Amino acid sequence: MKKILSFLLLMALSTSALASAEDASAHLENISQFTSLIRWSGVLFSFFIILASWILLRFTNKLVETFSSQFVQYRMVLQKLQSFFQFFVYMSAGLVVFMVSFRINDQILTLIGGTLAVSIGFALKDLAASFIAGLTVMIDRPFQVGDRVTFEGNYGDIITIGLRSVRMRTLTDDIITIPNNKFLSEVTMSGNYGALDMQCVIPFYIGMDQNIDLARDLIQEAASSSRYIHLPKPVVVLVSQDIADNYLAIKLTCKAYVVDTVYEKLFETDITLRVMKEFRKNNIYPPMIAVRTTMQP
Template identity: 60%
Template sequence: MSPYVKVSTNLVIVLTAIVSASSSMGQELSDTPEIALGQLSELIRWSGVLSSVVLVLAVVVGMRFIHNIVQQISEQFVQRRLLLHKLETILQFAVYITTTIVVFNLSLRVDERVLALIGGTLAVAVGFGLKDLVASFIAGLIIMIDRPFQVGDRLSFDEQYGDVVSIGLRSVRLKTLNDDIVTIPNNKFLSDTTVSGNFGELDMHVGMDFFIGYDQDVSTARAIIEEAAASSRYIHLPRPIVVLVEQTVLDNYVAIKLRLKAYVLDTRYEKLFETDVNLRVIEAFRKKDIKPAAILHRHLQHPESEPAQPPLENSAKGTNS
């Protein structure tokens, strides 16, 4: 949703609420000359409406300009990318709220009658039609204060995985790894579990699993995985590289699982890092003849067992002689 639509929607909601409340109170309004239906037009400042439209357009252009500037600076100063996105989000909240208040004051003649009418109308509207919208708005403020995630974080939420590109008054926009934009209402984050891969940092933990046969050289395989990760161009070396080894059951037979725990230097390179390490490990495993897990067939013979009897033909020949 664009900033123009966001600000305009708030104004439309207020005006619609006034009209709906007036029509629903029909008889009462007709008995009260002070707030008669015909006087509602007097509450609207038509010159202010024009000024509000100009203000909204100016805000749209200004926020778009700021967004482009932030994007350009982020590309030049990668280490400050997340900080710039945070500041942009805070500025958007402040501008949207301020613009909504200013548009309201410019478009309506606010007095005691208007406040009483709007107060009662909003109470009914929130209870019925605006419950989800207000819940999302409040949730957006809570997200900004509590900060379970931030703009630029790589987020996993409700089977969606991607980067947070914006935190708005109503929703959060997530850009998936397939370049799809997913819009999630803010109030969803108050009740469901959210997983942040980097939590405000550029580097991010990446876990990768490798499986080899139970009879293979585990030490060599582990050294290969460590070297493949350490030599990748996308590795964040200040963080440790760990390879954990454990036995596991894979398709009903025992295998050796080696789990790599490393850090990529930027969340944007997560999949490139995984691809790079996988290619290196596969090639090295092939050279060292380290094979994947497979079912082993063992032929066991008891040490105290008697030797096998000779063939019947040999024994028969020995008897004849």
């Protein structure tokens, strides 16, 4: 019985050793096949190509910086050309390095094809999601071009709706590019939804002991007489109590429509200046805070 067990153990060890030897030989064969595809002289030459590309890019960067400082009006054009040139150098250097470093055959082409297919698949995943989301945005129309919207803390006008992204111009004249798939999961608020006019909400605060009715009438008159008002829609002034920093105040909220979203901030400024001027003239003061004493005549 012991002899039989010893024989079986010896056979198992022999089989395992044979399998390990076969795996090792297979790995060695794969390594040898891969190394046979490499041109070692080309690899050495590739280092010079990379070095020359790096020197060329550094030279062009310095050249663009020099010309941009001397010819400011052409700075944007030069920077765009520089970006295209850098991309061309990167692609050309990469292609040349690959061509001189490897012997091209069916195995290399298969490897390249598989790598490209996987890379393109991962790269196009988000692009395909944005494309489908773009179609959804165009069909569902949560906003339109020209709308003034709020999205993820950004506030501005929609200038383009594309198949991949939406571009927004903020009130500080910044251009924001938002992928379309963002709009499928986030809340978007449109202030005018295709119309030129839009409601503006402007708060005012006065003390609890002030003439509330007079203050309300003054705000109503200031909003109604503004050059930016859209009179076909009503002007509403709401009154409420507000508690802030351990003091009470009367909050008067003016809700009026501006004739065009372009004039939103001018509309708010115009009404605010008119109301504050009338408040001073009629001795209507803000809540009992430090600034109140400076406003008294």
